Amino acid sequence: MKNIIKITPPLxxxxxxxxxxxxxxNITGNIYAARDAAHKRFFExxxxxxxxxxxxxxxxxxxxxxxxxxxxxxxxxxxxxTSYRMDPYTPSLLERGLKGMIGKGLRSKEVIDSMxxxxxxxxxxxxxxxxxxxxxxxxxxxIAYEDLGAEAIYKFYVExxxxxxxxxxxxxxxxxxxxxxxxx
Amino acid sequence: MNKIKSIQIKDKVKELFLKxxxxxxxxxxxxxxxxxxxxxxxxxxxxxxxxxxxxxIASREEVPICQDTGLAVVFVEIGQEVHLIGGDFAKAINxxxxxxxxxxxxxxxxxxxxxxxRKNTKTNTPAIIYTDIVPGDKIKLLxxxxxxxxxxxxxxxxxxxxDGPEGIVNFVVETVKKAGPNPCPxxxxxxxxxxxxxxxxxxxxxxxxxxxxxxxxHEKYTAMEKETLEKINNLGIGPAGLGxxxxxxxxxxxxxxxx
Numbered sequence: 001m002k003n004i005i006k007i008t009p010p011l012x013x014x015x016x017x018x019x020x021x022x023x024x025x026n027i028t029g030n031i032y033a034a035r036d037a038a039h040k041r042f043f044e045x046x047x048x049x050x051x052x053x054x055x056x057x058x059x060x061x062x063x064x065x066x067x068x069x070x071x072x073x074x075x076x077x078x079x080x081x082t083s084y085r086m087d088p089y090t091p092s093l094l095e096r097g098l099k100g101m102i103g104k105g106l107r108s109k110e111v112i113d114s115m116x117x118x119x120x121x122x123x124x125x126x127x128x129x130x131x132x133x134x135x136x137x138x139x140x141x142x143i144a145y146e147d148l149g150a151e152a153i154y155k156f157y158v159e160x161x162x163x164x165x166x167x168x169x170x171x172x173x174x175x176x177x178x179x180x181x182x183x184x
Numbered sequence: 185m186n187k188i189k190s191i192q193i194k195d196k197v198k199e200l201f202l203k204x205x206x207x208x209x210x211x212x213x214x215x216x217x218x219x220x221x222x223x224x225x226x227x228x229x230x231x232x233x234x235x236x237x238x239x240x241i242a243s244r245e246e247v248p249i250c251q252d253t254g255l256a257v258v259f260v261e262i263g264q265e266v267h268l269i270g271g272d273f274a275k276a277i278n279x280x281x282x283x284x285x286x287x288x289x290x291x292x293x294x295x296x297x298x299x300x301x302r303k304n305t306k307t308n309t310p311a312i313i314y315t316d317i318v319p320g321d322k323i324k325l326l327x328x329x330x331x332x333x334x335x336x337x338x339x340x341x342x343x344x345x346x347d348g349p350e351g352i353v354n355f356v357v358e359t360v361k362k363a364g365p366n367p368c369p370x371x372x373x374x375x376x377x378x379x380x381x382x383x384x385x386x387x388x389x390x391x392x393x394x395x396x397x398x399x400x401x402h403e404k405y406t407a408m409e410k411e412t413l414e415k416i417n418n419l420g421i422g423p424a425g426l427g428x429x430x431x432x433x434x435x436x437x438x439x440x441x442x443x
Contacts, residue, residue, distance in 0.1 A: 022227075037302075067248045067291040076289060077248040082333050082366050104333075105366040105425065126231050126424050127333060127368030130251040132238035149304050150251075150291050162234075164227065164426065174227075175365055178427025182225055182420035 010058025060100030065150035079130035124166035186321035190276035197280025228428025254329030263320035365425020379440030
């Protein structure tokens with residue numbers, strides 16, 4: 001296992017370009033959870049030239065909709081949703097300064113092109129590990145679109161949140177480079 | 185005539201949905217542990233280890249295994265000598281789902297219409313309910329909280345008899361290949377062959393719930409299950425789609441008479 005790199009958002013381009021697909025990272029700091037419905041609203045606001053409810057500059061969005069919080073816990077179970085659901089809206093968020101995305105699965109060519117242009121990292125986390133991942137979420141609050149329920153925007157304060165760089169800012173893509181090594 | 189009250193059905197459905205969202209069966213845990221030993225990719229091993237740890241935490245603390253607690257699917261076998269009393273049968277099932285999702289802190293993801301408003305029903309109902317009338321005086325319930333990461337990767341093919349077993353195996357392998365990392369590998373693959381298009385999908389879904397490690401009783405179908413699993417694992421997709429030898433843990437094929 002490689003060394004684990006610690007990172008703290010907001011991210012800047014100088015540090016982003018050093019990350020390579022396959023790096024293991026631990027994220028500590030604030031990240032935002034948002035899914036399709038919130039992305040659609042962001043996209044519509046951007047189209048209309050309006051202000052977004054959060055400043056995206058240097059931030060990381062986690063594609064997730066947690067379960068309701070069980071009493072005594074800071075957060076419900078929370079793992080990644082399939083990222084391609086967000087692809088149609090993603091390039092316009094990257095143009096607005098978003099620097100990191102956390103999810104699972106493949107991204108469209110448009111998203112990867114925009115990641116290279118804007119210097120953005122796509123992190124993968126393990127689907128099916130939501131109870132474990134929730135342990136790194138220390139505080140959680142809904143900060144916008146409460147009407148969307150589980151699809152609202154949450155602000156999570158995370159400590160040592162475990163992720164893997166799946167696609168780096170140069171476009172190196174673990175989903176393309178790793179499976180062929182094990183193909184028979 | 186065995187009288188069964190609808191409230192008993194409601195309570196059982198509730199209990200089963202809580203159990204299904206918090207605990208995985210030991211047979212599946214064993215398969216995951218074997219897979220962790222077999223996996224040669226370091227990332228793959230790391231992913232499987234996280235999944236195993238996750239299942240232990242979820243079970244111990246009674247919290248959901250996955251944030252996608254699914255669309256509630258219920259298979260019911262009703263003995264023909266059962267007399268249902270005390271209220272509407274489908275309502276009882278939906279009430280059980282509603283109570284489990286509310287009291288168990290499970291995510292309520294169901295939207296009323298799939299295209300336009302997509303308004304959340306806030307109860308995770310209605311459930312999808314399949315009923316079969318069978319001999320006997322008992323009711324058997326099988327519940328499945330169907331997560332949509334995997335559901336969205338479903339596929340159907342209308343094959344010709346001339347396509348033979350290779351045609352079926354190739355279609356399943358291609359479907360898994362196309363899905364890649366999206367259904368959160370390692371997966372369990374349910375396959376339904378024969379019947380009609382709609383029935384084949386239903387038996388495929390039900391096949392997922394077969395006890396792990398068991399094969400179709402027909403030896404030619406057993407061979408097809410083994411061959412399909414081997415070909416899938418040769419794709420190299422691996423745990424979380426990040427490369428490895430373990431893409432699926434099991435392939436369960438069921439079939440029906442057809443034309």
